[in-house]
Amino acid sequence: MAPHLSFPIALVYIIILLIPLLTLRLLAILPPNRPPPAKRKRGTPTRLLIVLGSGGHTAEMLAMLRNAEASGLRWKDYTHRTWVVSSGDSVSADRAKGFETEVAANCSGSRVKDHALGISLMDSPEKPRAGEDVVGSYDIAILPRARRIHQSLLTTPISALYCLYHCFRILSSLPASQYPDLILANGPATATILILASLILRFFDIRGASKRGTMRTVYVESWARVNRLSLSGKLLVRVVDRFLVQWPGLEGVGGRGEFLGVLV
Amino acid sequence: MASTKTCFVTVGATASFHDLVKGVLSPSFLKALQSHSYTDLIVQYGVDGKQTFDLAVKAAGSSGIQISGFELEKAGLGKYMRLAKGSGKEAQEGVVISHAGSGSILDALRQQIPIIVVPNATLLDNHQVELAEALAEQEYVVHGRLENLAKALEDAERLRERQKEWPPANSGVHRQAKAVGLRGILDEEMGFLD
Numbered sequence: 001m002a003p004h005l006s007f008p009i010a011l012v013y014i015i016i017l018l019i020p021l022l023t024l025r026l027l028a029i030l031p032p033n034r035p036p037p038a039k040r041k042r043g044t045p046t047r048l049l050i051v052l053g054s055g056g057h058t059a060e061m062l063a064m065l066r067n068a069e070a071s072g073l074r075w076k077d078y079t080h081r082t083w084v085v086s087s088g089d090s091v092s093a094d095r096a097k098g099f100e101t102e103v104a105a106n107c108s109g110s111r112v113k114d115h116a117l118g119i120s121l122m123d124s125p126e127k128p129r130a131g132e133d134v135v136g137s138y139d140i141a142i143l144p145r146a147r148r149i150h151q152s153l154l155t156t157p158i159s160a161l162y163c164l165y166h167c168f169r170i171l172s173s174l175p176a177s178q179y180p181d182l183i184l185a186n187g188p189a190t191a192t193i194l195i196l197a198s199l200i201l202r203f204f205d206i207r208g209a210s211k212r213g214t215m216r217t218v219y220v221e222s223w224a225r226v227n228r229l230s231l232s233g234k235l236l237v238r239v240v241d242r243f244l245v246q247w248p249g250l251e252g253v254g255g256r257g258e259f260l261g262v263l264v
Numbered sequence: 265m266a267s268t269k270t271c272f273v274t275v276g277a278t279a280s281f282h283d284l285v286k287g288v289l290s291p292s293f294l295k296a297l298q299s300h301s302y303t304d305l306i307v308q309y310g311v312d313g314k315q316t317f318d319l320a321v322k323a324a325g326s327s328g329i330q331i332s333g334f335e336l337e338k339a340g341l342g343k344y345m346r347l348a349k350g351s352g353k354e355a356q357e358g359v360v361i362s363h364a365g366s367g368s369i370l371d372a373l374r375q376q377i378p379i380i381v382v383p384n385a386t387l388l389d390n391h392q393v394e395l396a397e398a399l400a401e402q403e404y405v406v407h408g409r410l411e412n413l414a415k416a417l418e419d420a421e422r423l424r425e426r427q428k429e430w431p432p433a434n435s436g437v438h439r440q441a442k443a444v445g446l447r448g449i450l451d452e453e454m455g456f457l458d
Contacts, residue, residue: 059367
């Protein structure tokens, strides 16, 4: 008769076996092992998620996007923009709306479709009426703050978990084919939680989250960071698909910081 | 009639910065303002700065400078930046004194107004000092210290003569950034065929 394996010992064996498997899985979804994005034709529907934050984060983000547009970025290629703002940050929400209005005005005669969705709503975008020239659509999603300014780092994990829950809801409240294609962030703690949420979804491949072109992440370290990364930057440097810095002293940070000059 | 010259002070919209509010309303700084022909001082004192501001104004008494202040401006600070910039004959170019937040600094740089950057030491890990130092080293801003704002004002007058363009137009690196930069990265990560 076979020796009887006690339950605690069996559990230990399982955990020991799982660790390498989980590690391999994690490594597979992170750079440099994550496969490059699948090729995509311009004009197909895309969803860009832009994270705004208090203080200079929003100012820098909008300055960067305006410069990108000036250097040839076509908003028509980024058909749907989701602007993520922290709860209470009405200034950032207003700036996002203002930016979208500018985008529409720059393509003369176009209008931007405004879907002001809260995190609990989901609407499929209407089809444009015949003859209507639209520069895509946008919505503004609101997230509870991961950390308030001056908040003690001891209580931050609690508020961060609450924020994480809502990140899942924002990212996966739409059918899998509409996970954001690209997440763009430049530093607020909210962005870190959101990117972490996207990693968890991809790790477990929830509703096909682990595809090559889904939820790719671009992180731009703040222009205010000259010699040292921010806390968000340190947490994300090995985890995002592209990591950009704006001062030469940070080029190559984490083995992968890319320096293309000042972007703001 | 004498022309106006405005000093605009901003502590930002997110964190409080009482020390800067007190510093720019101190008798020694107000005297320095007068000696450089400033006529107006406008202070954006931030989220909980009203009490500090009111107390300091009262303590300052009469100073020959027109002092006004406000908490926040939702529409942005462009209007006050333009006052500091001046419009020529009746309004000389003044100065902006700002916390070391990237938004305010970029605003002042784009409008080509001399700017004194004062880092707020109470923020998380005090990273603001590095930005102030790096920009001061490249002579885009004056790195102001709370202990000696009067000196910073003097330095700003000198900076006025050497005002540099923003964004830097001629550096090869920055030319590259305009050409490829963020747009290239976004397009690549989207997988656009080109």
